Amino acid sequence: GKEKWPRGEEKIWKECSRHLDEDVQSITKSVVNHVQTSLARQAYNIDDLGAYQAAALSVRDNLLVNWNDTQLHYTRKAPKRAYYLSLEFLMGRTLDNALLNLGLKSQYKDGIKELGFSLEDILEQERDAALGNGGLGRLAACYLDSSASQDLPLWGYGLRYKYGIFQQLISPEGNQLEAPDPWLDNQNPWELPRLDVTYDVRFYGHAERIGETGRATWSGGQEVLAVAYDVMIPGCGTKNTNNLRLWESKPKRGFDLNSFNAGNYEGAVESSNSAAAITSVLYPNDHTTFGKELRLKQQYFWTAASLADILRRFKNLGKPISEFPDFVAIQLNDTHPTLAIPELMRILVDEEELRWDKAWEIVTNTFFFTNHTVLPEALEKWPVPLLEHLLPRRVPERHLQIIYDINMQFLQAVEKKFPGDRDRLARMSIIEEGVPKQVRMANLACIGDRKVNGVAELHSELVRTTIMKDFVEFYGVSKFANVTNGITPRRWLDQCNPELSTLISKTLGIDKTVWLKDLTKLEGLLAHTEDKKFRDEWAAIKQRNKERLAHHVQTTLGLTVNTHAMFDVQIKRLHEYKRQTLNILGVIHRYLTLKAMTPEERKKTNPRVVFFAGKAAPAYYIAKLTIRLIVNVARVINDDPDTKNYLSLYFLPDYSVSLAEVLIPASDISQHISTAGTEASGTSNMKFCLNGGLLLGTVDGANIEIAEEVGESNVFFFGHLTPAVEDLRYQHLYHPVPVEEKSPALANVLNQVSAGLFGDGGVYEPLLNTIRQSDYYLITDDFDSYISALNMVDEAYLDKDEWVKKSIRTTAKMGKFSSDRAIMDYAQEYWNIEQTPVPSS
Numbered sequence: 001g002k003e004k005w006p007r008g009e010e011k012i013w014k015e016c017s018r019h020l021d022e023d024v025q026s027i028t029k030s031v032v033n034h035v036q037t038s039l040a041r042q043a044y045n046i047d048d049l050g051a052y053q054a055a056a057l058s059v060r061d062n063l064l065v066n067w068n069d070t071q072l073h074y075t076r077k078a079p080k081r082a083y084y085l086s087l088e089f090l091m092g093r094t095l096d097n098a099l100l101n102l103g104l105k106s107q108y109k110d111g112i113k114e115l116g117f118s119l120e121d122i123l124e125q126e127r128d129a130a131l132g133n134g135g136l137g138r139l140a141a142c143y144l145d146s147s148a149s150q151d152l153p154l155w156g157y158g159l160r161y162k163y164g165i166f167q168q169l170i171s172p173e174g175n176q177l178e179a180p181d182p183w184l185d186n187q188n189p190w191e192l193p194r195l196d197v198t199y200d201v202r203f204y205g206h207a208e209r210i211g212e213t214g215r216a217t218w219s220g221g222q223e224v225l226a227v228a229y230d231v232m233i234p235g236c237g238t239k240n241t242n243n244l245r246l247w248e249s250k251p252k253r254g255f256d257l258n259s260f261n262a263g264n265y266e267g268a269v270e271s272s273n274s275a276a277a278i279t280s281v282l283y284p285n286d287h288t289t290f291g292k293e294l295r296l297k298q299q300y301f302w303t304a305a306s307l308a309d310i311l312r313r314f315k316n317l318g319k320p321i322s323e324f325p326d327f328v329a330i331q332l333n334d335t336h337p338t339l340a341i342p343e344l345m346r347i348l349v350d351e352e353e354l355r356w357d358k359a360w361e362i363v364t365n366t367f368f369f370t371n372h373t374v375l376p377e378a379l380e381k382w383p384v385p386l387l388e389h390l391l392p393r394r395v396p397e398r399h400l401q402i403i404y405d406i407n408m409q410f411l412q413a414v415e416k417k418f419p420g421d422r423d424r425l426a427r428m429s430i431i432e433e434g435v436p437k438q439v440r441m442a443n444l445a446c447i448g449d450r451k452v453n454g455v456a457e458l459h460s461e462l463v464r465t466t467i468m469k470d471f472v473e474f475y476g477v478s479k480f481a482n483v484t485n486g487i488t489p490r491r492w493l494d495q496c497n498p499e500l501s502t503l504i505s506k507t508l509g510i511d512k513t514v515w516l517k518d519l520t521k522l523e524g525l526l527a528h529t530e531d532k533k534f535r536d537e538w539a540a541i542k543q544r545n546k547e548r549l550a551h552h553v554q555t556t557l558g559l560t561v562n563t564h565a566m567f568d569v570q571i572k573r574l575h576e577y578k579r580q581t582l583n584i585l586g587v588i589h590r591y592l593t594l595k596a597m598t599p600e601e602r603k604k605t606n607p608r609v610v611f612f613a614g615k616a617a618p619a620y621y622i623a624k625l626t627i628r629l630i631v632n633v634a635r636v637i638n639d640d641p642d643t644k645n646y647l648s649l650y651f652l653p654d655y656s657v658s659l660a661e662v663l664i665p666a667s668d669i670s671q672h673i674s675t676a677g678t679e680a681s682g683t684s685n686m687k688f689c690l691n692g693g694l695l696l697g698t699v700d701g702a703n704i705e706i707a708e709e710v711g712e713s714n715v716f717f718f719g720h721l722t723p724a725v726e727d728l729r730y731q732h733l734y735h736p737v738p739v740e741e742k743s744p745a746l747a748n749v750l751n752q753v754s755a756g757l758f759g760d761g762g763v764y765e766p767l768l769n770t771i772r773q774s775d776y777y778l779i780t781d782d783f784d785s786y787i788s789a790l791n792m793v794d795e796a797y798l799d800k801d802e803w804v805k806k807s808i809r810t811t812a813k814m815g816k817f818s819s820d821r822a823i824m825d826y827a828q829e830y831w832n833i834e835q836t837p838v839p840s841s
């Protein structure tokens with residue numbers, strides 16, 4: 001018979017159940033309790049870090065009350081669920097966010113104060129969870145926040161890297177150095193180890209086909225254990241608390257007994273090390289692929305464990321396997337989890353013993369795929385020999401065999417629709433011919449999915465007309481859609497800019513949870529743009545945010561920032577397509593222009609402080625050289641008595657989510673200046689605008705939709721448009737025009753760098769040559785129009801009143817860019833899942 005739950009008296013369980021601590025007294029009590037019984041410390045030896053840990057554990061207890069209720073509610077209601085598979089979740093800090101979402105911040109502030117600590121100080125003790133590179137990983141984090149806030153039954157699945165994105169240091173010469181990020185060293189109060197939730201994941205070994213059934217068995221090789229760690233994701237203004245499940249790899253047995261018995265002790269330990277290595281580190285590449293075996297192992301380990309877990313949960317429902325897509329939707333965040341497609345085929349065919357066609361129907365109704373870039377170097381391809389080696393080794397290799405089978409059926413269908421078009425078959429094939437052959441993951445993802453989407457209107461259109469053109473012609477256009485990215489207004493306004501949040505609530509006359517969950521309500525601010533008192537408060541908050549940033553720079557770098565200048569910010573991964581070079585060359589141009597002025601003329605200019613932050617992939621030479629140039633230009637400019645009151649420049653090391661939270665609210669203008677057609681969306685552009693910073697950018701990614709919302713008169717656009725890019729690149733190659741002719745101003749800047757104005761010019765030659773030679777990212781084409789745009793920004797800033805109005809209008813029109821809108825779009829148009837609010841008991 002069925003086991004009876006609960007085992008004891010239900011009444012007792014209910015009576016003893018934990019509830020949220022809502023008053024200061026019980027909060028103080030629970031913090032002290034954790035100091036004593038979790039940390040084994042006391043009033044006499046507790047410092048800020050200890051106080052942070054105790055407070056975090058106490059908040060975690062509260063989160064768990066909601067988390068448990070949510071999971072039970074989802075289990076009982078058994079709605080269709082969505083799963084977000086992402087190799088990256090760039091979460092940042094948790095404590096402040098959890099307090100705000102639980103609505104307990106002021107109580108904790110008081111409680112902590114009674115214990116003699118300041119909440120502000122202890123919040124600073126938390127290390128960022130930096131399990132991501134940039135926009136793709138932060139987007140995943142925003143979507144988790146929105147899924148909980150919108151009561152959607154969604155779980156994230158990722159890897160629990162022991163080391164997150166590297167710590168960036170800057171050497172005395174201005175070079176980026178990388179140090180590991182041991183973020184788990186102080187224990188992580190936000191995760192729940194689930195040592196009982198484990199799966200075996202097999203690598204290597206061999207597969208044996210079973211007669212003509214199409215099935216196969218797979219055995220031998222290395223078995224690794226996947227252990228679950230759960231991270232609670234609280235929603236705002238709701239009980240719903242979702243789950244992010246991160247897998248850690250462990251050796252299945254302490255070590256390999258066979259080697260040990262054969263006297264090979266080292267070999268035995270090695271295999272256990274190699275299991276642990278799988279989740280040891282996040283790959284720090286952004287927009288490139290390295291084809292490393294360990295990365296492929298990560299991808300397979302993670303997709304296999306996640307699918308096994310999803311399948312187990314589905315099976316608990318007792319439904320026939322054919323109903324799998326009625327209860328499960330899986331979103332593939334980029335091509336990283338694409339091996340989930342052959343893996344689910346393997347499970348359905350080999351283990352569930354379904355016919356191939358039936359299995360394929362399930363698979364293609366389960367998966368959805370988001371593409372995040374059209375840059376060719378970022379499109380994942382795996383060498384066939386690597387896949388052969390990693391997954392079953394002997395012929396026929398199971399996953400590879402499945403991929404070949406999928407490909408064969410697919411190409412037959414293509415051939416039927418476009419008879420004799422061999423070039424088309426070669427382009428659409430999952431396998432790219434060559435030495436070695438490669439598996440094109442984007443093709444596999446597209447073929448194995450229900451729907452493909454890009455992340456902003458322009459980008460989705462480029463997906464349809466460039467990288468997926470053949471597939472659009474084959475499947476029809478309706479399979480290829482758009483979901484413009486979004487950001488969570490909880491972290492990116494309420495948390496990072498509390499004063500502005502308060503002013504907005506006061507002005508709109510509504511509780512913050514209302515507009516934080518329906519961001520279009522911000523439009524109500526428009527009615528107040530003519531109110532001088534409101535504008536003054538708005539401007540005063542910006543000023544205080546600038547002072548907060550200046551204070552941060554003072555305490556971390558020991559440098560004094562002029563807070564009366566315009567704050568101009570570009571923060572993102574260093575990449576040629578993002579064109580930090582255009583920015584720094586523009587700064588040099590400004591410097592040279594100022595130098596040529598008389599002191600009286602300079603006084604009439606608009607003082608400007610330029611901030612850069614961002615990491616370069618460790619092997620990306622040109623990006624690292626750009627950092628070096630920025631750092632050395634900063635040294636010269638900031639020291640020049642002629643100009644330093646009018647122009648200064650800071651490179652803030654070790655960019656992170658937490659640093660972004662200080663930088664973004666302080667910006668007057670931010671730069672999003674990618675070559676048209678290269679930045680799929682961008683998401684920091686939305687964050688700056690939400691905080692009343694204006695946007696200087698190219699007609700690219702989500703900049704376009706931001707301008708549509710706020711009106712073109714409130715943004716500063718420049719540069720060539722996407723359709724011109726290809727022709728310009730062609731001209732650079734076949735009809736080059738010297739920089740001197742194209743832009744004398746730019747030529748002068750380049751020459752000054754070469755001549756050594758910022759230290760040994762020779763060092764920068766490789767960087768300068770990318771511009772002087774093929775100039776793939778069109779710096780020479782856009783430079784003059786960039787400089788005019790900067791001048792227009794200066795001019796606009798002189799009219800302070802009008803500037804503040806623009807700032808208010810910008811914030812007011814950002815409703816569309818809430819990640820709540822985006823997640824609801826996925827829920828309704830893709831996953832077909834429903835809001836499942838947990839009743840407040």
Ligand code: NTF
Pocket residue numbers: 134135136139286287288334371372373378455485679680681682683701
């Ligand atoms: C990034 N893509 C894009 O470059 C950004 O424009 C976009 O905002 C984010 O994704 C989120 O959609 C990638 O990081 C990757 F991996 F695809 F190259």
